[in-house]
Amino acid sequence: MAKDFYDKVAKKFGGYGYGTSPRYKSEYPTGSPEIIFKEKLLGLSSKNKIALDVGCADGKFTLSIAPSFQKVYGIDTSKINLDVAKSHNEDERSKNVEYSLQDASHTSFEDSFFEIAYCRRGPSYYEEYHRVLKIKGHYLEIGIGEMDTIELKKIFGRGQGFGKWDKSRLDKNLKKLQDLGFQVVFAENYHYFEYYLSYEEFDLFLQGVPIFEDFDSEKDRVSLQKYVKKFSTDKGIQLSRHRLVLVMQKVS
Ligand SMILES: C[S@@+](CC[C@H](N)C(=O)[O-])C[C@H]1O[C@@H](n2cnc3c(N)ncnc32)[C@H](O)[C@@H]1O
Structure with missing residues (x-):
């Protein structure tokens, strides 16, 4: 399902990161997890290091950090996204990036x-990441927390992890990683809000993300209207987000 979803989104919007651009504002009470993740990654970067971008999609983020590494390998199972990533090969930063369908x-x-x-909201095959990392190498992840968009999923009665993500995903991931031989360098939950400027912007957002892989603007109109009515504020339509950021070091 996920592979088809990301191919579908890339086809519709011309990529993942490059594609949809609904207007919204964010409020981060404890800092932006995206910024913190990137700071942590760049803090560990070096022109002597080779990095793996797991689930690189259209390569937007890959390109943004590539100049700080000797080489970055981007892998993804979505061919359409990888084609978008490869289409940026005239970009100077692409010189030390290699993409492959894997x-x-x-x-x-x-x-x-x-x-x-590293992995930005991609798959968590920790055994494989442990295998391909050198001892003392680092694994970094920005992942989706169990409380992400929870009120929206409750109204829809479905969605990513709905009814399944009942425990702390950060704790669960840390445990798995520690069992494999990783040591915690940094691990934090981030709860924050997004405010969408209109119903249409919010609908567009939902078309491009995997919160509901089967989101349908027509079929889901009643649920969406219900959510919008309940969560409209003077800042916009409020959506609660939850991310986790972790940095691990392979010690054994
Ligand atoms: C939420 S998107 C994130 C894309 C990108 N990392 C970013 O931050 O914009 C998740 C990506 O992981 C990819 N993906 C999902 N399962 C995968 C797998 N088993 N192997 C490789 N890539 C996978 C999807 O195709 C998709 O492009």
């Missing part, structure tokens, strides 16, 4: 090939 659960890379592996 499933993150079983990659073609040798053991201990990377100094860094």
Whole structure:
């Protein structure tokens, strides 16, 4: 399902990050997890290090950090997204990026090939990331927390992780990573709000993200109207977000 979803979105909007651009404002009571994640990644970067971008999609983020590394390998299972990523090969920053169509659960890379592996809201095949990382190498992740868009999912009665994500995803991920031989360097939950400027902007947002992979503007109109009525504020339509950021080091 996920592969088809990301292909569908890339086809419709010309990529993942490059595609949809609904207007919204964010309020971060404890800092922006995206900024913090990027700071942590760049803090560990070096022109001697090779990095793996798991689930790189259209490569927008990959390109933004590529100049800080010797080389970045971007992998994804969505061919349409990778085609968008490769279409930016005239960009100077693409010189040290290599994209390939690969499933993150079983990659073609040798053991201990990377100094860094990172994942921005992509799949969590920790065993494989552990395998391809060198000892003392780092794994960084920005992931989706169990409380993300919870009120919206409750009104829709479905959605990503709905009814399944009942425990702290941060704790669960940390436990799995520690069991594999990673040590915690940094681990934090971030709760924040987004405010969408209109119903149409909010609808456009939902078309491009996997909160409901089967989102349908027509079929879901009643649920969406119900949510918008309940969560409209003078700042816009409020959506509660939850992200987790973790930085781990492979010690064994
Ligand atoms: C939410 S998007 C994030 C894209 C990008 N990392 C970003 O931050 O904009 C998740 C990406 O992971 C990719 N993906 C999902 N499962 C995968 C797998 N098993 N192996 C490789 N990529 C996968 C999807 O195709 C999609 O492009």
